Amino acid sequence: MNATILSHVFANGLVLVAEPMPSLQSAAFTFLVPAGCAHDPADRGGLASFVMEMVPRGAGQRDNRRLVLDLDHLGVERNESVSDAHGCLSGVTLCENFFAALEIYADLLQRPHLPEEHLEMVRQIMLQDIQATEDEPAQKLAIELRRRYYRAPWGRPSQGDREGVESTAIGDVRRFVAERFRPEGTILGVAGRFDWERLKQEVDRLFSRWQGSPAAPADQAANRPTAGHVDHESQQTQIGVAYPSVPYRDDRYFEAWGAVGVLSGGMSARLFTEVRERRGLCYSIHATCHSLRDCGGVFCQAGTSADRAQQTLDVTIGELVRLGQGVERHELDRLKARIKSALIMQQESSSARSSSLARDWYHLGRARTLDEVGRRIDRLTRESINAYLAECPPRDFTVVTLGPKQLEMPDGVS
Amino acid sequence: MEFRNRTLDNGLEVVAEVNPEAYSTALGFFVRAGSRDETADVAGVSHFLEHMAFKGTESRSADDVNREFDELGAHYNACTSEEHTIFYAAVLPEYQDATVALLADILRPALREEDFETEKKVIVEEICMYEDMPPFGADDKCRAAFFGAHPLSHSVLGTVESIERLSLAAMRDYVRRRYGPANVVLAAAGRIDFDALVNVADRTCGMWPSVVAERLVPEFEPIDQFLVVEKHSAIQQYAVGLAPGPSAESPRRHAAKLLATILGDELGSRLYWELVEPGLVEHAGLNHCEYEGAGVMMTYLGCSPETIDDNLRRVRDLYARAEREGVDEDELRQAKNKVRSRLVLSGERPRGRLFMVGGDWIVRREYQSVADELATLEAVSLDEVNSLLREFPLTRGTMMTIGPRTDVRPPNSLVGQAPRA
Numbered sequence: 001m002n003a004t005i006l007s008h009v010f011a012n013g014l015v016l017v018a019e020p021m022p023s024l025q026s027a028a029f030t031f032l033v034p035a036g037c038a039h040d041p042a043d044r045g046g047l048a049s050f051v052m053e054m055v056p057r058g059a060g061q062r063d064n065r066r067l068v069l070d071l072d073h074l075g076v077e078r079n080e081s082v083s084d085a086h087g088c089l090s091g092v093t094l095c096e097n098f099f100a101a102l103e104i105y106a107d108l109l110q111r112p113h114l115p116e117e118h119l120e121m122v123r124q125i126m127l128q129d130i131q132a133t134e135d136e137p138a139q140k141l142a143i144e145l146r147r148r149y150y151r152a153p154w155g156r157p158s159q160g161d162r163e164g165v166e167s168t169a170i171g172d173v174r175r176f177v178a179e180r181f182r183p184e185g186t187i188l189g190v191a192g193r194f195d196w197e198r199l200k201q202e203v204d205r206l207f208s209r210w211q212g213s214p215a216a217p218a219d220q221a222a223n224r225p226t227a228g229h230v231d232h233e234s235q236q237t238q239i240g241v242a243y244p245s246v247p248y249r250d251d252r253y254f255e256a257w258g259a260v261g262v263l264s265g266g267m268s269a270r271l272f273t274e275v276r277e278r279r280g281l282c283y284s285i286h287a288t289c290h291s292l293r294d295c296g297g298v299f300c301q302a303g304t305s306a307d308r309a310q311q312t313l314d315v316t317i318g319e320l321v322r323l324g325q326g327v328e329r330h331e332l333d334r335l336k337a338r339i340k341s342a343l344i345m346q347q348e349s350s351s352a353r354s355s356s357l358a359r360d361w362y363h364l365g366r367a368r369t370l371d372e373v374g375r376r377i378d379r380l381t382r383e384s385i386n387a388y389l390a391e392c393p394p395r396d397f398t399v400v401t402l403g404p405k406q407l408e409m410p411d412g413v414s
Numbered sequence: 415m416e417f418r419n420r421t422l423d424n425g426l427e428v429v430a431e432v433n434p435e436a437y438s439t440a441l442g443f444f445v446r447a448g449s450r451d452e453t454a455d456v457a458g459v460s461h462f463l464e465h466m467a468f469k470g471t472e473s474r475s476a477d478d479v480n481r482e483f484d485e486l487g488a489h490y491n492a493c494t495s496e497e498h499t500i501f502y503a504a505v506l507p508e509y510q511d512a513t514v515a516l517l518a519d520i521l522r523p524a525l526r527e528e529d530f531e532t533e534k535k536v537i538v539e540e541i542c543m544y545e546d547m548p549p550f551g552a553d554d555k556c557r558a559a560f561f562g563a564h565p566l567s568h569s570v571l572g573t574v575e576s577i578e579r580l581s582l583a584a585m586r587d588y589v590r591r592r593y594g595p596a597n598v599v600l601a602a603a604g605r606i607d608f609d610a611l612v613n614v615a616d617r618t619c620g621m622w623p624s625v626v627a628e629r630l631v632p633e634f635e636p637i638d639q640f641l642v643v644e645k646h647s648a649i650q651q652y653a654v655g656l657a658p659g660p661s662a663e664s665p666r667r668h669a670a671k672l673l674a675t676i677l678g679d680e681l682g683s684r685l686y687w688e689l690v691e692p693g694l695v696e697h698a699g700l701n702h703c704e705y706e707g708a709g710v711m712m713t714y715l716g717c718s719p720e721t722i723d724d725n726l727r728r729v730r731d732l733y734a735r736a737e738r739e740g741v742d743e744d745e746l747r748q749a750k751n752k753v754r755s756r757l758v759l760s761g762e763r764p765r766g767r768l769f770m771v772g773g774d775w776i777v778r779r780e781y782q783s784v785a786d787e788l789a790t791l792e793a794v795s796l797d798e799v800n801s802l803l804r805e806f807p808l809t810r811g812t813m814m815t816i817g818p819r820t821d822v823r824p825p826n827s828l829v830g831q832a833p834r835a
Contacts, residue, residue, distance in 0.1 A: 075752055075756075128650075272480075
């Protein structure tokens with residue numbers, strides 16, 4: 001894993017961070033633009049996503065059809081998404097088509113048409129998306145849990161709300177792009193087979209005339225813990241629990257991550273073993289670390305039949321509290337084995353790497369090599385994790401349930 | 415890149431695409447056992463058995479199985495379809511032999527009574543989870559209607575009733591009949607030590623007694639029908655359509671994949687321009703699914719309930735036009751470029767290749783390198799694609815809609831034989 005990370009900050013503020021992976025035939029890119037849904041105006045929930053649907057509908061010399069057609073011909077597997085902080089445009093293709101694809105994305109970011117005649121179509125797509133979530137209880141719960149956990153404007157659903165989407169006008173879309181699609185704060189991660197000097201030259205040629213910086217985002221924080229219930233006509237009850245954790249850039253992040261790995265990494269992890277394997281209470285249960293730049297949380301979710309939901313909640317909270325008492329060495333050894341192979345397997349995916357590079361830069365102002373991550377994992381010990389857990393035990397739970405019946409909150413949950 | 419294969423004395427086949435440049439190794443046992451091999455009294459047993467494999471063997475408890483996989487740093491899972499059950503793991507090359515030994519062991523599960531009863535509850539939860547997500551139930555119901563008495567009509571999950579009724583003895587009998595060595599392929603891709611792979615396979619599976627497993631491959635006559643299934647708790651309205659297509663043995667399956675890409679790929683296809691881009695639906699697409707002795711072209715969409723009639727008419731018109739006028743050379747080029755890129759990208763990871771290598775072998779006893787696949791794809795002509803539209807018309811078959819609406823009428827050219835399911 002002797003990879004090199006190359007980076008360059010252009011005069012307009014655009015960051016390029018790249019890792020050559022010469023054994024691959026592909027090259028991948030990830031643009032993080034400071035245009036996430038935390039920047040949606042309060043009465044325009046969903047605007048960032050609305051914009052992300054509008055942007056690929058024509059840019060530069062290409063209309064909406066030409067754009068999709070040309071990317072298809074270049075074999076670009078593309079994806080657009082919106083997180084709290086960013087609009088994310090990513091793609092991967094064969095290395096010989098990479099620069100031609102990048103040229104199209106230069107248009108998307110700097111010269112999108114944002115055609116007014118598409119406004120109603122995009123509005124319909126946005127409304128359908130909100131409506132379809134009603135048929136996906138687990139997703140609906142995840143949205144509600146995040147909304148309660150983080151303090152607004154963070155943690156709001158990227159899909160927005162009906163009122164915001166219904167009142168969005170073309171002026172809102174164009175203003176948002178003008179204000180937020182700016183090079184200052186934009187990060188381009190590239191991984192795969194490419195020539196660094198050429199990449200730098202091309203990015204310079206394509207983006208050097210782009211100028212400006214967006215307004216600074218609101219401070220990030222978590223809310224005080226709460227408990228809530230959403231009535232939903234379903235066979236299963238969805239259970240969500242969130243609690244505070246340190247953000248990615250905190251020195252202790254890997255300890256926090258390791259602790260969550262003991263809870264939910266692999267099938268020998270505690271939640272899977274205690275809730276599913278021993279008791280057969282659910283099909284799906286998991287916990288993950290989520291991190292904004294300045295604060296983070298652990299999000300845990302399970303779905304189970306309404307009549308067994310109370311027991312599932314009780315056992316799950318019990319396991320979270322027990323984690324505060326520490327982890328065992330054998331649990332950590334298994335976790336390390338899984339992480340080590342996951343790191344090595346990341347070397348086989350240019351898209352996974354390009355996205356990690358860009359996200360690392362956002363959180364840390366630099367990117368870690370997989371080698372560096374590996375060394376940090378080697379330094380994880382039972383003692384270091386337990387010291388972290390003694391300092392920050394799982395507590396102050398935000399609990400949300402969704403289903404036909406409200407549950408009783410276990411002790412210690414407000 | 416080198417292909418190697420060997421058949422053990424008891425009939426179990428070992429196949430591998432060896433790539434010394436790879437960082438990892440992907441390993442999988444492909445078992446020719448799925449819901450089509452089930453009788454009504456054991457509906458759902460293939461999938462239930464997949465779960466039970468992880469609940470322990472004669473020498474390992476359930477905790478041992480999970481713990482050992484995690485100790486190997488394995489990224490592992492299993493899946494069950496109408497035709498196959500696959501147990502797989504991606505690991506670092508040094509764990510190849512230990513991983514094969516563990517996977518081989520769980521293919522001979524202990525099937526303890528207590529675990530069986532606990533896992534029943536998990537399966538029932540899985541069924542309930544899908545019940546709460548309306549589009550998932552729809553394809554099972556449509557498949558049952560389309561295939562009628564044919565075994566491909568069987569649901570992989572089974573029903574709450576069939577799972578609760580299932581006995582341990584029936585599951586034991588099913589393992590004995592379907593998990594014989596001649597019905598199993600051990601496939602591998604990535605950095606493989608092939609001689610060591612054969613050795614460990616022989617050591618761990620070589621004593622499995624031979625059993626002959628039959629599979630029924632009857633002819634089937636698809637029925638043209640339009641069905642409305644009420645699900646009043648659903649917010650959106652969904653539709654699933656099944657029309658006949660080329661089977662897994664047919665050389666025309668490549669043309670079918672390209673046709674599905676042209677008409678129904680997620681982005682840039684005709685359905686995309688007609689329905690998705692203008693915001694008329696939440697999602698819509700067309701896939702080709704291939705089986706032994708049968709194939710289907712599956713249409714799916716989800717939209718607001720009040721727009722379903724109009725959307726179904728648009729789909730019907732779009733297909734009717736394609737049947738009348740065919741697709742053109744530019745569209746075929748576009749589809750080939752897309753599929754080419756996807757093949758190369760998924761082939762970069764041993765995990766991606768495992769499913770191609772294992773799948774090709776268990777279905778057709780053939781090996782296709784990525785280069786072979788690309789050449790085959792490139793050779794498909796416009797005539798081949800357009801003749802499919804004549805031979806397997808997309809306007810035929812079963813169309814089903816599920817959601818809050820009960821009064822959806824069939825679009826004109828689909829004959830509604832029974833308005834309600």
